[in-house]
Amino acid sequence: MRWHNLLVFIFTGLIVSQVLAKPTPPNIVFIIADDLGWADVAFHGGNVPTPNLDQLASEGLELAQHYVAPVCSPTRAGLMTGRCWSRFGITTPTNELALPIETVTLPQALKSRGYSTFIAGKWHLGSLPKWGPNHFGFDYSYGSLAGGISPWNHRYKKGPxxxxxxxxxxxxxxxxxxTDLLTNKAVRWIQQQKSPFFAYLPFTAVHLPIKEPAEWLEKVPEVITGEVARHYAACVMHLDDSVGRIIQALEEKGVRDNxxxxxxSDNGGSTAENNDLKYPDDxxxxxxLTGNNYPLRGQKGDVYEGGIRVPTLVSWPGRVKPGRVETPVQITDWMPTFCALSDYNCExxxxxxxxxxxxxxxTHTPLPDRVIYTAGPQWRASSLRVxxxxxxxxxxxxxxxxxxxxxxxxxxESKNLAATEPEKVHEMLTKLGQAAVTDNDSVVQ
Incomplete structure (x- = not known):
């Protein structure tokens, strides 16, 4: 009887300790498309098949009001720092050093908690090796230091x-x-890792200029006509396949559940000229381009919903509650979230x-109403959501x-209520001024 009681005591203690123990920090894979519009995906009514993203949407969580910056470098600065890009004076795409070298970045924080850190794709926060991702917490860096590149010659715009x-x-x-080079590199890296790891995959798809392999053009539905439209559709499908390959790599390694x-996406879809002559000929x-933000107003570069509200999916089997939530969130929220999950605290x-x-x-517990501030390109336009x-x-x-x-x-955004809601306008303008007070407080010197 004494041994029986002792065994029960030990077994009960083990169960209690498991319940009270902090969960193992998850691996984190952050995939960001480039210029992917709200309705470029099938789960938002797009005419291009995106089976892997559709499955993520059906089995995972959709953040239906996820906000980013209107253009690329600012969104990336917000992700890397948890701060509005305008704090660093970054409101447009930049090839100069965007963040002070001493900035505590997301990969640095995770690295201090034992994470291996990796980026494959578009950096665009400093387009020289001396300003590259390895100086901001990434163990392994691969892809474009600058912005969107030609798909075959891998060149950015003509110049330095x-x-x-x-x-x-x-x-x-x-x-x-x-797209193949980035995906292949990411899959191989994931296969070689021990947990925990952080893989940041900022693809260049579907940023101009696009030119897809024949194998992907052949898969585009016949209903889609026009050369650029078919290449654009093939680019979306190619990207979707890459997402599927990343998920498959996680499953084969046995780490999908953790x-x-x-x-x-880094901003809304674009309808700019595909074969931009600023790029070396490819x-x-x-x-x-046929970027589709329907039914939202505006596109890349705008602070209207079509420029800053993007398709966003979250998946962590058994932990993230599936469904769809309408609570407004922003790209700056991910660093605080990942730091909380990894038990990171800065002094x-x-x-x-x-x-x-x-x-x-x-749990889908809504966040309290808060200010979501968006500084547009060169502060020509700004928005505030409360x-x-x-x-x-x-x-x-x-x-x-x-x-x-x-x-x-x-x-x-079809009905401007400014004339009929003067008190609300005054209130919002006051909050906008308060939100902008710390703009430029961390500009590279």
Whole structure:
């Protein structure tokens, strides 16, 4: 009887200790598309098959109001720091050093908690090796130091940053399509890792210029016509397949159930000319991109919903609650969230603008109403979201144009309520001024 009681005591203690123990920090895979529009995906009504993303949407969690910056470098700065990009003076794509070298970045924080850190794709926060990801917490870095590149020659725009394809600190030349190269590298890296790891995969798809392999063009539905439109569709399908390959790599390694995976885009879709002459010739087709943000207003570069609200999926089997939530969140929220999950605490205030999303992800508990501030390119336009209200300003001073929308009632921003809601406009303008006070407080000196 004595031995029986002792065994029961030990067994009970083990169970209690397991319950009270902190969960193992998850692996984190963050996939970000480039210029992918709201309706470029099938789960938002797009005409291009995206079976892997559709499955993520059906089995995982969709963040239906996930906000980013209107253009690429600012979104990336927000992800890496948990702060609004305007704090660093970054509101447009930049090839110069974007973040002070001493900045505590997301990969640095995770690395201090034992994570291996990896990036394959587009950095665009400093387009020279001396400003590259390895200097900001990434153990392994591969892809484009600069912005979107031609898919086959891997060149950025003509000029000092055109040669940009790299591996860690070295510029290199490789053959192959950019999406395949990035995916192959990510799959191999994941296969070699021990947990925990952070894999950041900022693809260049579907940024111009695009030119897809024949095997993907052959898979495009016949209903889609026009050379650029078919290449664009093939690019989306190719990207979707890459997401599937990443998931398969996690499953084959046996770590899918302890991996938090996020898929999003850096800004809304674009309808710019595909074969941009600023890029070295890669024999890409002529014509406008077919980025689709329907039914949202605006596109890449705008602070309207079509420019800053992007398709976003979250998956962590058994932990993240499946479904769809409408609570507004922002790209700056991911660093506080990942730091909370990895039990990272800094000895000083990192001045985050973002907030921890774990309760929202795990239980769908809504966040309290808060300010979500968006500084547009060169501050020509800004927006502020608080609850259901959204303020949009264009310009400054006496010539400033103001718009006010109720996003709950009018998600396509068709009815400007500024004239009929003067008190709300005044309240929102005050909050906008408060949100902008710390702009430029961390500019590279």
């Amino acid at each position: 940053y055109s040669v940009t394809w790299h591996r860690n600190h070295e510029l290199i030349d490789e053959t192959g399509h950019v 991996t938090l995976l996020i898929f999003t 024999n890409c087709p002529n014509g406008r 000083y205030d990192l001045k985050w603008d973002g907030t921890d999303l774990t309760e929202l992800l795990f 609850g259901n209200w959204k303020l949009v300003t264009h310009g400054k001073g006496e010539s400033r144009r103001i718009e006010l929308f109720n996003i709950s009632n009018d998600p396509i």
